[in-house]
Amino acid sequence: MEGAEVGDDVYAEDPTVNRLQDALAERAGFEAGLLMPSGTMSNQVAIAVHTRRGEEVIIPEGAHVYEYELGSMAVISGALPRAVPAPLGVPEVADIRAAVHRSVHQAPTGLIVLENTHNKAGGTVVPLERCREVGQLAREEGLPLHLDGARGFNAVASLGTTLAEFCAPFDSVSLCLSKGLAAPVGTVLLGSREFIREAHRYRKMLGGGMRQAGVVAAAGLVAVETMTERLGEDHARARTLAEGLARLPGVEVNLAAVQTNMVYLDVTDAGGFAQRMEAAGVRVGALGPRTVRLVTHYEVTDDDVRRTLETAERNLAAVSA
Ligand SMILES: Cc1ncc(COP(=O)(O)O)c(C=O)c1O
Numbered sequence: 001m002e003g004a005e006v007g008d009d010v011y012a013e014d015p016t017v018n019r020l021q022d023a024l025a026e027r028a029g030f031e032a033g034l035l036m037p038s039g040t041m042s043n044q045v046a047i048a049v050h051t052r053r054g055e056e057v058i059i060p061e062g063a064h065v066y067e068y069e070l071g072s073m074a075v076i077s078g079a080l081p082r083a084v085p086a087p088l089g090v091p092e093v094a095d096i097r098a099a100v101h102r103s104v105h106q107a108p109t110g111l112i113v114l115e116n117t118h119n120k121a122g123g124t125v126v127p128l129e130r131c132r133e134v135g136q137l138a139r140e141e142g143l144p145l146h147l148d149g150a151r152g153f154n155a156v157a158s159l160g161t162t163l164a165e166f167c168a169p170f171d172s173v174s175l176c177l178s179k180g181l182a183a184p185v186g187t188v189l190l191g192s193r194e195f196i197r198e199a200h201r202y203r204k205m206l207g208g209g210m211r212q213a214g215v216v217a218a219a220g221l222v223a224v225e226t227m228t229e230r231l232g233e234d235h236a237r238a239r240t241l242a243e244g245l246a247r248l249p250g251v252e253v254n255l256a257a258v259q260t261n262m263v264y265l266d267v268t269d270a271g272g273f274a275q276r277m278e279a280a281g282v283r284v285g286a287l288g289p290r291t292v293r294l295v296t297h298y299e300v301t302d303d304d305v306r307r308t309l310e311t312a313e314r315n316l317a318a319v320s321a
Pocket of ligand 1: 037038039040041043064065115117118119148150151176178187
């Protein structure tokens, strides 16, 4: 980062940013890429480019673009979410087909979105075949298909496929560098040259035009070049963690949902559990009154997993004593 060659990215003149965008676009099989400050801006710019005001966006239930992006598809794009059921994050093609609206009495459908891996469902993986089927449906219906691939590389690792195969069904894909890939900041939005030209305009409108962004892109290049091949280690540790936690009294874990680097558990008091864990040096996220999320990444070792399990066991024993 310190030695990054920089320029003004608002004018697309930052060589390090351009190198990152081009490298990811080539690897993913797209014409162009655009560095974004966050996954949220990347998704919302994609929605803005793909839709017109008053259109619906079909999403899998629990999708980040709706649940955790503050209604911004309504604020920025004038778009409405239409959620379809998605057990373990995987929607049925028939449900998406049934949600496509054309009638004069309804908001017309403008876009279909998938999320892979699906965060709220547990970091679950949408199989390639389902992505292709939804891609086929989108083409038949003349609708664009966007992928929120904030953890796309985790899905690629789990599916044992290539990034290009993974991205093939989609018109646009958003890939975060700042999550399991461990860069401090940054997301790259991918699509056709024309799509990215429009995305560039929206990025600037939203205040996401960054000047010497090569400093950030340099870390993004390290993320892409050195972090993707090791994600399987995070997945294995999450599995060990999940199986160990599932054996403890007072904890419920849906092991079927533990497919990548996340473990969601149910406990009686999520906030209290998280506080006690943090006091003992293990940071977990309380996401609801009963729901806790643990995420593994490159700094979490086998020893940390063992320590987490011991700490959880001690805390739970203290609560029930
Ligand atoms: C699936 C998914 N999409 C998008 C985002 C948004 O990313 P950011 O926090 O960089 O805005 C997240 C963040 O956790 C996410 O989990």
